[in-house]
Amino acid sequence: MTLAEVDALADRAHAGQTDKIGVPYVEHVRAVAAGLAPLGPELAMAGLLHDVLEDTPWTAGELRAAGVPDRVVRAVEAVTNEPGGSYEEKIRRIARDPDATLVKIADNAHNSRADRAAGLAPEPRERLAAKYRSARRVLWAVADPGQVAAILRIVNPDLLPELTEG
Template sequence: MEKGRHRMSSTPFLTLDEVDALAARAHAGQYDRIGVPYVEHVRAVAAGVAPFGTGLRMAALLHDVLEDTPLTAGELLAAGIPAAVVATVRRVTRRPGTDYRTMLLDVATDHAATLVKIADNAHNSRADRAALLPAADRERLAERYRAARAVLWPAVAAADVRTVVGLVNPDLLAELD
C-alpha cells in the first residue's frame, strides 16, 4: 500500500523508499563477510524479487532486521510496515534454537518467504562474492547454500525460481536445467 493508506491505527504505511531508508538505518555500520556494507545485500535481495511486487521488495529489504538488529516485529508494525510484510520477515527469520534446515522447511511452506529466501541464497551464492572468502568458508557455505536450494526451489514454480535467480545470480540457472 502507498503511504497515506491507513491501517486500523493512525500510522500510515511506509513507501518502498522509506522501507529502504529504514533498512539502511537498521544495518548502519554492519558489513557482510567480504566487507561490503550489509545494506547492499538486502538491496540485492530486494532487486531479485522486484517482479513480484512492492510488498515482497519490502520484505526482502527487511529480511535480516529481526535477526541482525535490535528491531522487533512490533516495532516494524508500529513504524508502518504492513502486517503481511512483517509476517514474511518473521517467516524468514531464524529463531533461537531452530536449526537451519527446520527454518528452511518452514520458509518453504510460504510462497512469499520462499521467494525472499531464494533471492537471499542466490546473492549469498554469487561466485564473485564467494571468491573473496577464505577457502574453508567458501566450501562450507557453498554446501550449505546448495542444500538450501534443494529445499527451496521445489517449493515454488520453476518460472519463479528462474525469475529470481536470473536477476540475482544467473550463474545458478544452470542448476535448473
C-alpha cells in the same frame, strides 16, 4: 509505507554493518530486494528487511508500528532464525510459507554469487556452498519455477543452469 521508505528504514537499521567480506550490509539486502522487485513491492520490501529482526534491535511490532505492511512483516518473521533451531529446520519451516520461500531464494542466490564467495577462505566457502545448494533443493521444489528464474536472472544468473537441471 512505500518501497523507498522501507529502503531508508533498512539503510538506517543496517548502518555501520558489513557482511563477511567487508561490504556494507545494506548492499546485500538491496540486492535481495532487487531480485524480488518483479514479484511486487511487498516482496521487495521483505527483501530489504529480511535480516532486520535477526541483525538489528528492530522488532516485528516496531516494524508494524512504523507502517510496514503485515504481509511483509510476516515474511520477515518467517525467514528469521529461531534460537536453537538447525539451518535445515529453518529451511523446511520457510518452505511452508510462499512469500518467505521467495525471499529466502533471493537471499540464497545473492549469498551464492561467486564474486561474494571469492572473498571467503576456502573452508567456509566450500561449507557455505554446500549449505546453500542443499537449501536450494528444498526451496526450489516448492516455488514456481518461473518466479525462481525471474529472481535468479537478476540476483545470480549463474544459478539458472542448476534450475533447469533440477
